[in-house]
Amino acid sequence: MLAEERQQVILSMLKTSSVVKLQDICKKVTCSESSVRRDLQLLEEKGLLIRVHGGAKVKHSLQRELDMTGKSLRNVQQKSSIAKFAAEQIQDEDVVYLDAGTSTLAMIQFLHSGQHLTVVTNGVVHASALADRNIRTILVGGELKTTTKAIVGIETVNSLHHYRFNKAFLGTNGVHPRFGYTTPDPDEAAVKKTALDQSEKNYILADESKIDQVSFVKVAELAKAIIITNRLPKTVLDQYSDQTTIQEVSI
Amino acid sequence: MLAEERQQVILSMLKTSSVVKLQDICKKVTCSESSVRRDLQLLEEKGLLIRVHGGAKVKHSLQRELDMTGKSLRNVQQKSSIAKFAAEQIQDEDVVYLDAGTSTLAMIQFLHSGQHLTVVTNGVVHASALADRNIRTILVGGELKTTTKAIVGIETVNSLHHYRFNKAFLGTNGVHPRFGYTTPDPDEAAVKKTALDQSEKNYILADESKIDQVSFVKVAELAKAIIITNRLPKTVLDQYSDQTTIQEVSI
């Protein structure tokens, strides 16, 4: 099989799964690890994917952001399966709020225009991705944070009061039994808080690295949302399960 | 087998498989490697395929388009010089409205964070580009048009009423002495109209292809804005100059 061919296969694999294992590629293209590694290196240099320990992940436009810096395949897979599970909670005709951030961004690949959704978001990159998938999208107004490309501020909070959601999906930096959901930025916290208030049912996407962490600003009590995360140790789980529902997702 | 014939075969192989191996071609056309190599070389020179180690691959439509730029190069230069001139009208500390669209998008490369601007826009792509250049950006809220990635709708118009601009820069589809500025989409027109009302000084960016054109919905009278365009024939110019200011930009 030609190098060119292999590389096309790799890219097409990434289109449907957002992470690929090196071993899986080897099997699919029937050649040595060395060759696949070289291919990955080349494709990474071209900026078409990002290599991680054990394989490669897609490169999306928010790649700069600190959050998705998952360095290992396992880590990225976790995020991807959490996103998939979250996306599956959405039903036809739902009006959904999608918070800015990479965990929620990963959900978009699992949505499709046939579901007739309306998605409200404060993520510029999210909005763009949703438009690409032909999904009805509403962007809240406000000031753009240059680093995360999230829309925040008082204007945004006001903007959000115009809407009412069936379901809201948010990321967070910290989940803690005593301090609830927390994030470092006060402006973003205010937006998250408002979104939670405007929605019927709330989901927090948090991989295990966020559990038992505390950040600067409190967004809400644990009870305010259902937590979607990976399999946790039982001792940890017990601390949370009396306060809210935890949805464990296997990789 | 004739050379011409071989080349046809190669091209038809590429229609079904996106990459072909040199060896496979040899088998199919029953001739030596050297001949096939020469064929590939020729076809590559003609721009019909791209040679890769071990064979050839199809030329992607995007790459093909880039080759076609010979014709539209002039057009690009026009847009760029109009955009540059427009950007130069902006002064430090200005609060600027930037309408969605390609002509205004081209302005962003000429702005820099040292100017301490505040830019309000309804273009998602624009917002993203501005954030990349570290410029304070405010995005208006509203519904996203999936095709143009512009934010439009009643929400957007309301949103705009919260702001007041020193200068507004807009594109348009038609500029006409009698019918003024016109665009095809009523929603976009409403947004443009509001933006013009909220601004102290207005600029319309219109390359010569827009002059004397009329589209579906009227945005405003000519007098409402200064037109930035390329050098025009004097006869055309006269029709406009009594109604508004025209800024001619040389390419």
Place this chain on the structure above:
DNA sequence: AAAAAACATTCCAAATACTGCAAATTCTTA
């Protein structure tokens, strides 16, 4: 916290592909 396993990197020799050139073949034309 150490040991084990899995993965990554670097280098090497074998295999494969590429280039230009000269010989052989085919096609023209007088």
Place this chain on the structure above:
DNA sequence: TAAGAATTTGCAGTATTTGGAATGTTTTTT
């Protein structure tokens, strides 16, 4: 039919690609 032109072919030397082994790193397990 034979000379000349054009095309094709085979070849030698050069360059690229490939799979594997040895040597580091990171991640996972104990």
